[in-house]
Amino acid sequence: MESFSNTYSGTYNFLSLNNHTFKYRMAYLGAFLGVTLIIIAMVVDLFAKDLPFTFESVDILYTSNPTHWIILTSPFFLTTLFYAMGRMIGEQEYKIEQQLQREKDQFSMLEQFIAELENGNYTASVSQEFENATVAGQLEHFRDKLLEGKSAEERRAWENQGLASFGDLLRSVSDIDKLSDDAIRYIVKYLSCNQGSVYILNEHDADTLDMKACYAFDRKKFGSQTIGVGQGLVGQCFLEKEPVILYDVPRNYIKITSGLGMATPSCVVIVPLKHNNEVAGVIEVASFHRLEEYHIKFLEKVAEAFASVVLSARSNQDIKRLLEESQVHMEELRSQEEEMRQSLEELQSVQEQMVRQLSENVNMKNQLEAREKVLGLTTILSESDLYGTITFVNDRFCEVSQYSADELIGQGHNFVRHPDMPAEIFARMWKLLKRGQPFQGIIKNRKKDGTHYWVDATIMPVIENGKIVKYIGARYHIKDDTHAQRLFLRQLNTLGLLSPAVV
Known part of the structure; x- marks a missing residue:
């Protein structure tokens, strides 16, 4: 820092000396031009008036032409003018030189910072005397990026070396x-x-x-x-x-x-x-x-x-382990091969028997399907849980009752019960069903439009493992209303529910 100050001071004195000499040289030039102007004016005027170059002729010029007196002041005027111009030019040059020196010093600071980065010193900072804060910030940001890149590279090298050594360890054991x-x-x-x-x-x-x-x-x-x-x-x-x-x-x-x-x-x-x-x-x-x-x-x-x-x-x-087990299994398979050959003939005979049985099953299935179709066309079928909630109805049930399956499933059977039906019949029905016995009877139900229809109903409990799990009902539609009423009255009479007056 001290050598920089000495250099700067010497440069300043040198520039000051040059400026001092330059302004006096300019003054000498102004004086010379002023004297030259006087001589040229006298020579031109003497030549124009055809006068000899003598003191008497010069005296005549100054007496007859007052302009020469004005020209006579030109050395003093031009000397002063050129001195001021020299001084102004010198000061301007000094400012330029000073600016160049400052820029040179700024550039030197940048060179020093870049040299530190090239030498790997990523902790270096731009000098506080550096005037451009924006450039200084960008350079320090660039330094931070370099430091970050160096750290990342060192971490990658550390990681790669560690993984390589660990890989060798894994291959050796x-x-x-x-x-x-x-x-x-x-x-x-x-x-x-x-x-x-x-x-x-x-x-x-x-x-x-x-x-x-x-x-x-x-x-x-x-x-x-x-x-x-x-x-x-x-x-x-x-x-x-x-x-x-x-x-x-x-x-x-x-x-x-x-x-x-x-x-x-x-x-x-x-x-x-x-x-x-x-x-x-x-x-x-x-x-x-x-x-x-x-x-x-x-x-x-x-x-x-x-x-x-x-x-x-x-x-x-x-x-x-699987290979060892497979070898054991192969030995077992070899021992079982002979047994399989012996069993093959038995299997063939069983297969023939199964084919015959399958043919009989197909015939039986066809017969059951035909019976099921006939039953579906003639019989009103339904299933319910232990509480009488409908869980299944066939198409015949929906056709006669005028309700859809979605409207019936989830409802109790009293959903289609006609108000004219005595409660005693249903009490007797539940009593029989809970004992595991079937119920048979003439039932009057109500359609969706409010009219009634008669059915001859048989309800059976389904028993699994000694317990009742559901109820299945089969009903035949009695289309003759008079006949149905006669059967219903006979049922009431049998159950003792018919009054003597009706009898």
Whole structure:
């Protein structure tokens, strides 16, 4: 800074000296021009008047032409004018030089800042003496971008190196228990964590996770622990297939849930061993420093690679077991082949018998369908539950009652009951039905338009496993009203419901 001040001071003195010389040179030039103008005016006037160049002639000129007296003042006037012009031009040049020097100093500050960035010093800042705040802000923003890019590149290199080393580790070990132990040791050390553990889904119990390895404070931990799927944060992580991150760890968390020791870390990260949306287990790490987002992303990628190996090993074990089982089955099949050959003839004879039986069943089905059609055309059919609620009606029921099936289903049978029917008949009907006995009788029902129709009804209870489950009613429409009334009166007389006067 001191050398800069000395340089600036010397430049200022040099410029001042040049300005001082320039304005006097301009004054000398003005004086010279003034004298030259006087001489030229006298020579021209003498030549015009044809006078000799003598003092007497000059005296005559000044006496006869007063203009020469005015011209005589031109050296003083031009000297003053040119001196002022020289001074003004010098000051302007000094300002220009000063502006150029300031711009040079500003550019030097930029060069120094860019040189710092080229040398990798991303903490450098633009000098506070730099005047353009907008440019300074843009340059520092560019510096921040470079720093961010450098950090991102360093994180990528760190991650790629870690994944490559972890991949070598996965290829070098085939045993799951040994692999779990080596993997958690590598992860804890590479992430500079303090503790870690690996939980793998139990092969024989899909509801439990077994702790396969535990590593803490630069040494292997020995112990066994089983956690249920969905139990605690480890079980929840396995169940939900999503990472769990704790920055505010409860004091008793480690002791109760993780099995990592008695210390309380400041950061716990739990990630599922997930590959192709299939989870094989869980990795849990704990640290006394906060893990950054790129650490957690690295841990997720490591867990995915680890899960791929575990699932592949499990798959190979399953394939091996299936091959062994298939060999056993092949031996059994060979022993059963002879029995199957012997049974084949029996099956052929049974098949012939079944074909005959099938033909008889088809004929019986056709007969039943024909009977069902005849029954549907001639008989009013309905079904009801234990409370008399209609659950089924056939087309004949709807045709005679003038109601649609939707209007009838869900209604009680008293929906079509005619008001003239005595309640005693229905009381007797329910008494018989609840005993499991059928009911027969002449019933007068009411149509949708309010008119009546007579039916000869038979209602049977349906019994399953000793209990009544529903009722089925079959009714025949009595179209002759006089005949129906005569039958109805006979029924009342039989039941003792007919008064002596009517008889």
